Amino acid sequence: MSDFTSEFWNLYITVLTVLGVLGCGVLLYSQSKYKVAKHDGPVGTTGHVWDEDLTELNTPMPRWWMWMFYLTIVFGVAYLFLYPGLGSYAGKLGWKATGQYKEELAKADSDYGPLFEKYRRQDLKAVAADPQAHAIGERLFLTYCAQCHGSDARGNKGFPNLTDKDWLHGGTPETIKQTIMNGRHGVMPPMGAALGSDTDVENVAHYVLSLSGSAASDPIKSVFGKSKFGACMACHGAGGIGNHALGAPNLADKTWLYGGSAETIMETIRKGRDNTMPAFGDFLGESKVHVLSAYVWSLSNERK
């Protein structure tokens, strides 16, 4: 696609460039020799005299130097024919900056591809046990994952800790790989209206707190809350143990993605939550994701 919004600029640049090249040639030819009045002045001067006694020395350059100037014009013409330079003319060779980038990418892939391919054919647990793959995985993690999950992989508010045994979608090596490949989208719908009044929401929050044995849970509110918890069971299950298939968190443990205070839980119930883990499959390719998955799995499992 042309970068120009109007054909005029295309023509403008082409004409300027061609005139410039031609002008250089004409200038070179016309200035390589010139006529002056014959003079009897000192040897080796051009005969120009200023301010009574200032004369200009004629110190000619070697002739091959002039031919090099002509050579640059030939080079320029050849370049403009082969490469983009004349307006929107793409050049005979069809060179493109994006093409060069793709070439370099392809070369890197062919250089490092076999190594990743070797690991891709291995079982994820075997890859996790390989020290070289672990080092590669660490570098991949620090480059692509650490922005959200932290350099130490312990996560952040809204970004899960990857070093514990608590998993939203399951912690087997294969599931982790699936998560990285395809991404995840976790949605908790706003439940405030379904549950009823603000008091009902507060009661349910206290029941949720009681599931993990929190001291902050009010026993009376918790009893009222339990009767309303049915609305949550569809996803979080009876007893709130969660569901990996739906990405519904286990509410009966001490891990909280957004915070475990009664206020935060009430906010979660009222407004819902919507969270996305982006898919890396297309971006990194399966073999890199394979090594990365083994590394992430090894963070919460003993490497053998």
Next chain:
Amino acid sequence: MNSPEPQVIRMYEARQQIYPREAKGRYASLRWLCVWLTQLAFYGLPWLTWNGRQAVLFDLGTRKFYLFGLVLWPQDFIYLAALLIISAWLLFLVTAVAGRVWCGFACPQTVYTEIFLWIERKIEGSRSVRMALDRQGPSLKKSARKLAKHLAWGAVALWTGFTFVGYFTPILDLGAASFTLAFGPWEWFWVLFYALATYGNAGWLREQVCKYMCPYARFQSSMFDRDTLIVTYDAKRGEPRGKKGKGGSTGDCIDCTMCVQVCPTGIDIRNGLQYECIGCAACVDACNVVMDKVSQPRGLIRYSTDRALAEGLDAKAIRRRAMRPRVLIYCAGLLLVVLAVGTALALRTPLKMDVLRDRGSMGREVDGGAIENVYRLQIMNTTEQPHRYRITAQGLPGLVLATGDEVTLAGTETRAVPIRLRAPHGAGAPGSNKITVTLAALDDAALTVTETAVFIVPR
């Protein structure tokens, strides 16, 4: 007096081929000594080994520059700047004292021209023979001589290109590859390019490089003064020139033109100091031989200064005048830079670390109300040996490392190491607190670096 007839002036001219006659004498020997020293160093250095690797290797691919025991990284680029500053001061000093001695004795252009001229002399013969050969028409003998000369030049040039590339890619591998011509594309390019440059510059361009291309040749004149040593012709003693005993010429110059014939840039030194003069002193050698023959004292053409010629100073007075403010200032500047660079190099720690706080999160509260911050340590072990390091952090009461405090890096390895620092509840003021992180090798106390960082306590 101008007449109306027009005249054509050409801005470019064909080059006048120069056939320098071979000079023999003190300065020619000195130049050959310089040729041997510089070329032994250039051709020899890449073949030396040091601790099982090439002693001098500029590995552009991995960006590591090996100089015997020293490994320089791109972060040490300042030392290249320092080297250039030292070179510049040296240039100022040497040029102010002794003129263009670099040009005449050590510049690669001079050195390779000397080697190529030697080959030319061995194959084609002396100056007059070469001139006669170029004048005559094509013949089998002429073609054979010329072919042999260019082949010999080409061989030296290719060897030079090969050696040059040997500074950037292991020369033993390159040598092995040369038997099967299995060079990579860039190796091919640089071997041939450097060979072509050597062949072209030393075989064909010669004095034109000094006259038309070299900027150094032109700006040296700004460092000259009346006490700078230059190659001079003693006109008081030499003029009027001419054959002795005929027509009453009384000067010592017998006008034999030997000084012009040996000149590699084709000038007549008797016309005084000219910008083409590279200070090679070939004319001094040539004239001294002639003076010996005609039983006159040597030194009609000699190293002297402008002032010495005008005021008739002797060698002792010239030496005394060398100690002038300009020279002393150059000496002081040079000494200062050398000392500074030497100290910096001696105190240089071959271990580098950057402390990068994770920007994704502020402080994180963990069990017991303690605060954790996450950092990434970018560690570079710039030695060639593996080392085990201990990480410590200081700056807040009770600040500890919550992750492993030891890390091992292989020789010349760079690695990012994530760490967590933990401070007890109430240890730091809410907001940012200045801390330091220290990395120290367990086996060598000199390998210690301390970097500053901030520890953030949430409000």
